[in-house]
Amino acid sequence: MFKVNDNYQKLPGSYLFSTIAKKVSAFQAANPEKTLIRLGIGDVTQPLAPAIIDAMHNAVTEMGNAETFHGYAPDLGYEFLRTAIADNDYKARGCDISADEIFVSDGAKSDSGNIQEIFSVDNRIAVCDPVYPVYVDSNVMAGRTGTYDPKTEMWSNVIYMPCTKENNFVPEFPKENPDIIYLCLPNNPTGTTITKDQLQEWVNYANKIGAVIIYDGAYEAYISEDNVAHSIYECEGARTCAIELKSFSKNAGFTGVRLGYAVVPKDLKCGDVSLHQMWARRHGTKFNGAPYIVQRAGEAVYSEAGKAQLKEQVAYYMKNAAAIKGGLQDAGFEVFGGVNAPYIWLKTPDQMTSWEFFDYLLEKANVVGTPGSGFGPSGEGYFRLTAFGTYENTLAALERIKAL
Amino acid sequence: MFKVNDNYQKLPGSYLFSTIAKKVSAFQAANPEKTLIRLGIGDVTQPLAPAIIDAMHNAVTEMGNAETFHGYAPDLGYEFLRTAIADNDYKARGCDISADEIFVSDGAKSDSGNIQEIFSVDNRIAVCDPVYPVYVDSNVMAGRTGTYDPKTEMWSNVIYMPCTKENNFVPEFPKENPDIIYLCLPNNPTGTTITKDQLQEWVNYANKIGAVIIYDGAYEAYISEDNVAHSIYECEGARTCAIELKSFSKNAGFTGVRLGYAVVPKDLKCGDVSLHQMWARRHGTKFNGAPYIVQRAGEAVYSEAGKAQLKEQVAYYMKNAAAIKGGLQDAGFEVFGGVNAPYIWLKTPDQMTSWEFFDYLLEKANVVGTPGSGFGPSGEGYFRLTAFGTYENTLAALERIKAL
Structure with a gap:
């Protein structure tokens, strides 16, 4: 009789981003009229560069x-x-x-x-x-x-x-x-x-x-x-x-x-x-x-063309990062990262847990981020936003967050 | 102090096809004037179908x-x-x-x-x-x-x-x-x-x-x-x-x-x-x-187009398989497979080991096959040829083998 690798059973819950994807689809299904802005998973949005x-x-x-x-x-x-x-x-x-x-x-x-x-x-x-x-x-x-x-x-x-x-x-x-x-x-x-x-x-x-x-x-x-x-x-x-x-x-x-x-x-x-x-x-x-x-x-x-085009693409995302970082700071958030990486790490407000803030942002602002606790225990009370959205969406998400 | 996965050290030699690739490059380097025909690794030669x-x-x-x-x-x-x-x-x-x-x-x-x-x-x-x-x-x-x-x-x-x-x-x-x-x-x-x-x-x-x-x-x-x-x-x-x-x-x-x-x-x-x-x-x-x-x-x-084109591609390789099988049988080899798969499995002649026959075929006919023993102990004394070459190369390889 075959046996499975028991170590798999020790894993708590599912892979972080699968869990987020499921939560987001459930929300979207229940609220088809809402337009979500996704700054959660670290997925890019700009098309591949012409040289590529x-x-x-x-x-x-x-x-x-x-x-x-x-x-x-x-x-x-x-x-x-x-x-x-x-x-x-x-x-x-x-x-x-x-x-x-x-x-x-x-x-x-x-x-x-x-x-x-x-x-x-x-x-x-x-x-x-x-x-x-x-x-x-x-x-x-x-x-x-x-x-x-x-x-x-x-x-x-x-x-x-x-x-x-x-x-x-x-x-x-x-x-x-x-x-x-x-x-x-x-x-x-x-x-x-x-x-x-x-x-x-x-x-x-x-x-x-x-x-x-x-x-x-x-x-x-x-x-x-x-x-x-x-x-x-x-x-x-x-x-x-x-x-x-x-x-x-x-x-x-x-x-x-x-x-x-x-x-x-x-x-x-x-x-x-x-x-x-x-x-x-x-x-x-x-x-x-x-x-x-x-x-x-x-x-x-x-290639020379590729390097030049990708330099612009990176600059595009880092402009988003700067916008998120500055905007959240102006709104009173405590914010980290965003200088050498396309991720903004923020302290959740009002002692919210990471998942509480995830739900809050999803429901109230229709913005998807990633709960810090999903990345390890010391991530509890933090939250990740990515700069990989479009500039327009990034600014729109910021406005929604500021309006809360 | 880190330790490695000791199981890797138990593996005898390198991966079969890497070994063959090395033997073939060494032979080609020593005999740059020889044109090899490769019927060894199960790699295809026909281009992707137009629909794809x-x-x-x-x-x-x-x-x-x-x-x-x-x-x-x-x-x-x-x-x-x-x-x-x-x-x-x-x-x-x-x-x-x-x-x-x-x-x-x-x-x-x-x-x-x-x-x-x-x-x-x-x-x-x-x-x-x-x-x-x-x-x-x-x-x-x-x-x-x-x-x-x-x-x-x-x-x-x-x-x-x-x-x-x-x-x-x-x-x-x-x-x-x-x-x-x-x-x-x-x-x-x-x-x-x-x-x-x-x-x-x-x-x-x-x-x-x-x-x-x-x-x-x-x-x-x-x-x-x-x-x-x-x-x-x-x-x-x-x-x-x-x-x-x-x-x-x-x-x-x-x-x-x-x-x-x-x-x-x-x-x-x-x-x-x-x-x-x-x-x-x-x-x-x-x-x-x-x-x-x-x-x-x-x-x-x-797709409909894809299916039709690939049917032809499979038929092309199976024509090769039939040619190899028939040709080798005519030449007195004992041959198996080639009816439901693009592989021909032959008994090596004169009690040669699989690797002996590999070297023999490489050196004398400049044809690359795969030694049966590389697939397991019961493969010893057998040899694999694939039907994935071009039709022209397949016929040429057959002529070379028959001429031995």
């Missing part, structure tokens, strides 16, 4: 001709894309990362969820709190997190590193040594980040205690301050302790296109065992490459 | 306009695709499968590798021998397979069901009860299959012993005989014991497009636990949907 559209049309045409048709992609991604990534995201920033240390994937969510597979189930993870739920959930599924306490909403075998206004959203080194440290910087959901010097301290710490850092840099394109690292490999020693995950979803609007990559440096080892080789084996066994058309779209992100 | 190309161009154009742009896809796939699948692949065949039991993915390789995650590590798997290597390898990585014996090339905790010419490639019920049974039918690599009545016996057996069948139907489109099931759900009782995995790679040439789906019926349960819910949770947590453009391409597979 052109590249995709060309690639589609290639797929229709026998001479230029492309079947299975190379395991780790096409050379043209890996080279573009290595040149633009690493070499241009003085980071020592080569094309064959880059693994092209169908997105950072897959990589974030799958990367834990190559580690022992005995390893102990540390996460910023609040944080993107996939890190913890995927470790729950693997049986790495111990037992769940519904009162504290914490797992017994997860090290939480609170990031709140009290510590200026800068995580502190945990009291107990973790084996795997997840850092998402600039952070989702708080929209805050740390300086390059502070990140260097994390790299030093990880090397000292023999931990590996899973560095999620999905929001890197939104960094506006000079003293913030665009890659963890800007820090000395990161090649021996860090895996970096990157996404094309936020910098190029690929949420519905699906493309990302993981960097696993060849210097990252556990004794004699190369994590690069392990990840290559994982990729080769359970993944068959990102679509050719999508990899060509990724290449276009690094 | 049109659908993809349209979808790309949509992605370039704000009004028609698509961001994150629904967790389980777009309704338009799931409905087309349910109607065409199931309802039209009298199978009771609804659209919300279908989970759209980026391909059957991912699904084949990931599906084991929702089962306990204590479960014991049974596989046909020889078989597609991903089933065993992904279970090795999860720690489900015991120890490897390099002499027999078998894992202590895997039940092997030999499929050889001695039993006419029909697996027998194992002596010990398995918990999870992988069936790939029509079979990769042997190109053989079993009748619907024989499949019904497997469904009865699984229901009787409480096992779950992972049914890989990637080659379904190539079935030409009437007494062969196109879906396991044509068998009575399959809803309580079977998960079906399907691919668009072989029927529509999507090896470089990446699309597949898994069917997890709501009746499939372990006690009170719904496997449908577990897979939904897995999908929601670790996957962000197949690209919109690719899902529109998948929809076009079921």
Whole structure:
């Protein structure tokens, strides 16, 4: 008689964004006349840039001709894309990362969820709190997190590193040594980040205690301050302790296109065992490459035209971020983030819980945000709004919130 | 100090097709003047059908306009695709499968590798021998397979069901009860299959012993005989014991497009636990949907034009299969498969091992095939050729082999 993976049964409730989607559809069904403004899920709204559209049309045409048709992609991604990534995201920033240390994937969510597979189930993870739920959930599924306490909403075998206004959203080194440290910087959901010097301290710490850092840099394109690292490999020693995950979803609007990559440096080892080789084996066994058309779209992100168009797109969203931040501050809210990331993190008013504020905003203003507590216990009493809406909707949402 | 997943170290050698790719590049580098014909990896060569190309161009154009742009896809796939699948692949065949039991993915390789995650590590798997290597390898990585014996090339905790010419490639019920049974039918690599009545016996057996069948139907489109099931759900009782995995790679040439789906019926349960819910949770947590453009391409597979064009494509490859089968038989080879699948399985001549014959064919005929032993111990002494080449190359390869 077959048995299931019991760890799944330990997961409380459903995936955060599925829950929100269900609540929103229920509200919409009950109130068909209301026009909702969605600043909840971190989904983009601007169309793909013309340079990317052109590249995709060309690639589609290639797929229709026998001479230029492309079947299975190379395991780790096409050379043209890996080279573009290595040149633009690493070499241009003085980071020592080569094309064959880059693994092209169908997105950072897959990589974030799958990367834990190559580690022992005995390893102990540390996460910023609040944080993107996939890190913890995927470790729950693997049986790495111990037992769940519904009162504290914490797992017994997860090290939480609170990031709140009290510590200026800068995580502190945990009291107990973790084996795997997840850092998402600039952070989702708080929209805050740390300086390059502070990140260097994390790299030093990880090397000292023999931990590996899973560095999620999905929001890197939104960094506006000079003293913030665009890659963890800007820090000395990161090649021996860090895996970096990157996404094309936020910098190029690929949420519905699906493309990302993981960097696993060849210097990252556990004794004699190369994590690069392990990840290559994982990729080769359970993944068959990102679509050719999508990899060509990724290449276009690094073309001159693509870069210029995407710079404008990022600026568009950051104008929204500034509008939300300023508008909410004017309305008396306590607001964080929004400078190096497209997320605004606000303190809920009147001691409301995060979900109370979610319902309040949905019902009274017909604005959808994301409850901070969905990202971890230290997110309770906070709320996330994204800058990924249209400018018009963003201003309209602000007016509705101010009118409350 | 972090530790790695030690199970990876148990894997002998690299993934089969990576090994072949390396051998072939080494040969090509040493013999740049030789023109290789590749009938090894099961990769298609015909371009995408016009109906699919049109659908993809349209979808790309949509992605370039704000009004028609698509961001994150629904967790389980777009309704338009799931409905087309349910109607065409199931309802039209009298199978009771609804659209919300279908989970759209980026391909059957991912699904084949990931599906084991929702089962306990204590479960014991049974596989046909020889078989597609991903089933065993992904279970090795999860720690489900015991120890490897390099002499027999078998894992202590895997039940092997030999499929050889001695039993006419029909697996027998194992002596010990398995918990999870992988069936790939029509079979990769042997190109053989079993009748619907024989499949019904497997469904009865699984229901009787409480096992779950992972049914890989990637080659379904190539079935030409009437007494062969196109879906396991044509068998009575399959809803309580079977998960079906399907691919668009072989029927529509999507090896470089990446699309597949898994069917997890709501009746499939372990006690009170719904496997449908577990897979939904897995999908929601670790996957962000197949690209919109690719899902529109998948929809076009079921359009009238798409169906007609793909029927021709399948016929093209099956013409190759018939040519290979007939040609090799004429040349005195013992040959199997090729009737309900695009694979030809041949007995190596002169007691050669599979890898000896691989090297022999590569060096003497400059033809790339796949060594049978790479698919499991009972594949030793066999060799796989695929019908996915062009007709011209297929005939040329045959001439070269005959000339040996």
